[in-house]
Amino acid sequence: MRLSFFLSSFGDWFCRNQLVHNLGNPDLDIVVNWATLYLDEWRSIHILDSVSTSRNDGLLSGWRPPEEGFWKINTDAASCYKDHLIGLGCIIREASSKVKMAAVWKLTAMVSPVVVEALEVKCGIQLAMEAGLVPFQIETDSLQVVNLVSAGSPSSGEVGPIIDEIPGFLHSLPSCSIDHISRKGNTAAHSLAKRALIGSDFCWVDGCPQKLKLRILPDKFPRHIRFNT
Numbered sequence: 679m680r681l682s683f684f685l686s687s688f689g690d691w692f693c694r695n696q697l698v699h700n701l702g703n704p705d706l707d708i709v710v711n712w713a714t715l716y717l718d719e720w721r722s723i724h725i726l727d728s729v730s731t732s733r734n735d736g737l738l739s740g741w742r743p744p745e746e747g748f749w750k751i752n753t754d755a756a757s758c759y760k761d762h763l764i765g766l767g768c769i770i771r772e773a774s775s776k777v778k779m780a781a782v783w784k785l786t787a788m789v790s791p792v793v794v795e796a797l798e799v800k801c802g803i804q805l806a807m808e809a810g811l812v813p814f815q816i817e818t819d820s821l822q823v824v825n826l827v828s829a830g831s832p833s834s835g836e837v838g839p840i841i842d843e844i845p846g847f848l849h850s851l852p853s854c855s856i857d858h859i860s861r862k863g864n865t866a867a868h869s870l871a872k873r874a875l876i877g878s879d880f881c882w883v884d885g886c887p888q889k890l891k892l893r894i895l896p897d898k899f900p901r902h903i904r905f906n907t
Contacts, residue, residue: 753802754867767870782874795820
């Protein structure tokens with residue numbers, strides 16, 4: 679509560695300072711996005727002890743590394759509806775939990791949430807394929823997308839063309855699969871997706887953004903993780 683009040687007060691001060699010094703009208707979206715990212719990063723540090731490692735109805739509550747010889751892809755998306763912006767985030771880790779790749783994409787479009795979630799999965803798969811990181815397991819917190827892909831039948835609506843491509847990718851590769859994970863276990867990808875909204879397309883190899891290291895901690899089990907930067 680105190681931190682939220684501090685961030686709110688900082689936003690008010692920043693906007694007032696912009697006007698007092700004739701620096702133009704403040705971009706409220708930038709202020710809000712910055713405050714949200716800061717608050718999320720702070721919270722991530724304080725939920726380490728609350729990460730659950732149990733399975734409930736087959737749903738992973740905490741992130742777990744892939745089996746030896748496999749890659750784990752996690753994807754997520756974020757939206758800024760006011761500006762029709764979409765941020766996609768992807769992180770690829772190996773069995774030792776070391777980050778191999780991380781990427782963000784920023785798009786401008788007016789589409790439904792399920793289309794955005796399908797795009798995140800498609801981009802994650804394509805990134806792994808282009809980098810030769812196969813076989814892999816891809817995880818998303820969109821149960822709807824996982825169910826549509828697993829259905830094995832043509833999908834209708836605007837999401838159809840994207841969903842119908844994903845099984846083709848998976849079937850063309852050995853031992854690749856798609857699974858559902860809770861939002862709590864997908865925080866690294868979510869942090870990247872939000873970063874995309876206030877940045878530009880970028881890809882990191884053998885590492886990840888410095889701030890993201892804090893975000894990776896709570897969705898990792900066990901808690902030890904190594905980075906190659």
